[in-house]
Amino acid sequence: MPFSLIEKQKFFKLYRNFETVISKTNFQHNLDRYTTWPMFARDIGPDSGSAYSTQNLYGVHPFYMCTESDGKARGVFIFNSNAQQVETGPGPQNFKEILFSAAHLDLIFIKSCQLQN
Numbered sequence: 001m002p003f004s005l006i007e008k009q010k011f012f013k014l015y016r017n018f019e020t021v022i023s024k025t026n027f028q029h030n031l032d033r034y035t036t037w038p039m040f041a042r043d044i045g046p047d048s049g050s051a052y053s054t055q056n057l058y059g060v061h062p063f064y065m066c067t068e069s070d071g072k073a074r075g076v077f078i079f080n081s082n083a084q085q086v087e088t089g090p091g092p093q094n095f096k097e098i099l100f101s102a103a104h105l106d107l108i109f110i111k112s113c114q115l116q117n
Contacts, residue, residue: 034089062086065110072112079106 039062062084065075078084081104 031088032090034087037086037088038083039085040083068112074112075110077106077108077110079108080104 061077061079063075063077065073067073085099087099
């Protein structure tokens with residue numbers, strides 16, 4: 001699963017060829033056009049008075065998972081205390097670009113395993 005991490009000033013960009021891992025699910029994004037998905041972090045404490053608070057709290061934490069035809073899955077959990085941005089677009093490369101603010105960033109890679117495990 002090759003990728004490259006490029007440091008430029010105070011930001012990191014993660015590039016990965018997603019051509020083989022885009023699945024046919026309801027969560028698939030339209031890659032026929034360029035789209036930017038900003039994700040902002042806020043320093044807001046939990047609202048204990050509401051069971052259905054809709055505010056995002058203390059960072060942005062997306063999770064990517066891919067399931068293969070043999071039943072195995074792999075994933076990446078991105079733990080980031082700041083804003084980040086994902087860009088998708090058309091083309092033969094079907095690439096995605098993720099821009100991170102570099103204050104705190106953890107990338108957790110989950111290797112291929114059976115889903116029931």
